Amino acid sequence: MRITAVTCVKNEGPFLLEWIAYNRLIGVTDFLFYSNDCSDGTDALLDALAARGSVTHLPNPAKGRAYQMEALKDCAHQPVVQQADWLWIADVDEFLNIHVGDHSIPALIAACAEPQAISLNFQFFANGGVEAFEDRPVIEQFTHSHNPDVWCGETAIEVKTLTRRDFPLGYYGAHRPFLRKNTPAEARPRWCDGSGRAVPHRFLVAANPRRIRKFPARGARALATLNHYALRALDSYLVKTDRGDVNRENRAFDDTYWRERNDPAWEDRSIQRMLPALHDALAQLKADPEIARLHADCVARHLARRDALLADPAYQQMRAQLQAAAPLPPQEDAMLQRLGLA
Template sequence: MRICAVTCVKNEGPFVLEWVAYHRLIGVTDFLIYSNDCDDGTDALLDALVPAGVVHLPNPAEGRNYQMEALKDAARQDLVTGADWVWVADVDEFPNIHVGDHSFAALIEACGNPQAISLSFQFFANDGVETFEDRPVIGQFCRAHNPDLWCDQSAIEVKTLVRRDFPLQYFGAHRPFARKSRAPESWTDGAGRAVPGPFLSAAKPRRIRKFPAAGARRFATLNHYALRSLDSYLVKTERGDVNREGRVFDESYWQERNDPAWEDRSIQRMLPALEAEIAALRTLPEVARLHDLSVQAHRAKVGMLRARPEIAARAAHLAALPALPPGEAELIAELGLAETPR
């Protein structure tokens, strides 16, 4: 079975090896990775990862809508059209599969081999980690929001694994869109349940095109490390969004994703195998050197940013913000839920 992962990157050099290694462990055979405007060596590192199944292309965007233009191009690439399954995700997102051998194949079997499987986000908090460390992200961050809730909502965004015969009109960043003339035969959540009709038909406006997360994680969830360390978040805000030009990572972005109410270390069962796979990738020609150079560039960028008084003040402000995001306390009270795991 061939599974192709598609993503877009900009200055993600320190995190590429972990993401590729992890996805190889869960069954991804091919990677189609688009890059734009990198100055930390990410592009050179991707070129060196060709023996690991990576195809690296410059982002074809002309209108600066980087992700959607790349996905439009990806749908025509042989690596994607020849795959049995396509997984569109970002390099801070890791499928945490709870069944079988924790692979995509085990998830597909558990869900009954549908045409698409949508995994609910679980945002992992910064939880007071200030300093960037060159070690697996999945081993550094273990606290998240109540995974059934996010801010003032009980419906959470997803990312989707898509089978070859899905009646595709186009790939979206979070889910595929089907041709109007033909509906998908089967589409499940991460518990193998059919997704709700309004989600299936994309009947709602984009901002609320989600479905309830409660009960959706029986077989898998999607660990999303959107913040990482405060150091790396400062670099992220300076870099801008890989998906589209002009997006601002303001304090609401931080606070909405920095709720550490629940502890979840389940993905860390993958750490021994992940560290071994990273070590194996580092033996490929030039990979270790280029990874280390990207780490040096990341640390240099952190030092440059923290030396600016306005950035130092912003970092202190972010670190001092309340952990519970706006609206969540009210929703917890309304639903009669506990704020911490039962």
């Protein structure tokens, strides 16, 4: 089974090897990376991996806007996607945590009885008070999240989607594929959640604009969930705010983004079952001297950028603001205020 992972990156160098190694362990066979405007060595590391046949690396085709959507339009024309049996579109801070069989994507597909798409709900992992960047696996460092059934007062939680080659595709979205226009009812795909249940009908046909990329997570995680490490260490978060993201150029993240994703109510170490194999896989990648050197260069540049930012009073203030931020998400804090309990 050929499974291709597609992702967009900008200044994700320190985290690339872990993400590649982990996804290989769960069954990904091919990788398509789109990069743009990297200043931390991400592109050099991807070029070296591409030269060894490990990944395909392309410049993002977007011109100053809509980086992810332009890349997803382009990916449909790339051989590494066209030849895949399944496509996994995800970001480098997202790890598919599979609870069945050998914890692989093929095992998940089999457990779901061979559907044409599987949408997995996010589980946002908190910073957990980790301030300093460490060059070790993210999945090892962060173990607390919101209640996986409820996020910021909502039961509907965003998803990412595995898509089979024969899906009646209109176009790929970052969170889910969209059906070909005028797809008749009898040709609609069998599409399930992380428990193998049919996704809600209105989600499948994209009938509700406010819910086209999410549905209730309660009961939807029996077979798999999607661990999202959006914050990581405080050092890395500061670098992330400086970077912006792959969708919107020069976007800054304020403390609302941080507080929404920094809810530590739930402990979940289930993904750490993969750590022994992950450590071995990382050691194998770094056994190549050039790959090890380029990874170390990415780490050094990441830390140098942190140091440069912290010389700026505005970033010093931002760091202090995040350190002092309330532990509750803004919506829960507001509810307690209304009830007079805060």
